[in-house]
Amino acid sequence: MEQKDILQRIYDIVVDRRENPKEGSYTNYLFDKGIDKILKKVGEETAEVIIGAKNPGKDEVVYEISDLLYHLTVLMVEKGVVWEDLYQELESRYKK
Ligand SMILES: N=c1c2ncn([C@@H]3O[C@H](COP(=O)(O)OP(=O)(O)OP(=O)(O)O)[C@@H](O)[C@H]3O)c2ncn1[C@@H]1O[C@H](COP(=O)(O)O)[C@@H](O)[C@H]1O
Numbered sequence: 001m002e003q004k005d006i007l008q009r010i011y012d013i014v015v016d017r018r019e020n021p022k023e024g025s026y027t028n029y030l031f032d033k034g035i036d037k038i039l040k041k042v043g044e045e046t047a048e049v050i051i052g053a054k055n056p057g058k059d060e061v062v063y064e065i066s067d068l069l070y071h072l073t074v075l076m077v078e079k080g081v082v083w084e085d086l087y088q089e090l091e092s093r094y095k096k
Contacts, residue, residue, distance in 0.1 A: 007073070007083065008083060010069075010070060010073050011073050011076065011077065011082075011083060013027075014027050014073050014074055014077045015077055017031070018031055018077060027074060030071075030074050031074070031078070035078060038071065038075050038078055041071045041074075042068070042071050042072060045064065045067045045068040046068060048064045048067065048068075049064045049065055049068050051064075052064035052065075
């Protein structure tokens with residue numbers, strides 16, 4: 001069985017949480033609070049990436065980028081954006 005990309009698996013679980021809310025789910029907490037809360041978290045996590053990147057070593061920035069990617073995924077689901085939209089956009093810019 002082919003293992004799906006972790007970014008797509010996170011996307012799928014976020015969609016599943018929206019369709020089948022689960023007790024104690026942080027994703028459902030974000031959806032319940034709404035778009036302003038999701039955008040606030042994207043802003044906060046972006047700032048944490050910047051601070052993490054200023055510090056030596058890469059562990060902190062890996063952790064903070066992961067937080068940001070999760071919150072961006074929640075934003076994508078909220079806005080109806082799928083990974084394929086991003087792949088197409090990035091492909092269209094790609095020059096060899
Ligand atoms: N990847 C993540 C992920 N990354 C970070 N986080 C949560 O994001 C939150 C960020 O922490 P913060 O301290 O900034 O925020 P907070 O103080 O908890 O809350 P607020 O500031 O939002 O009020 C933490 O609660 C983390 O647990 C995540 N929560 C969920 N996922 C994925 O989503 C899936 C579903 O999770 P649930 O929705 O919780 O079931 C999981 O299996 C994971 O794959």
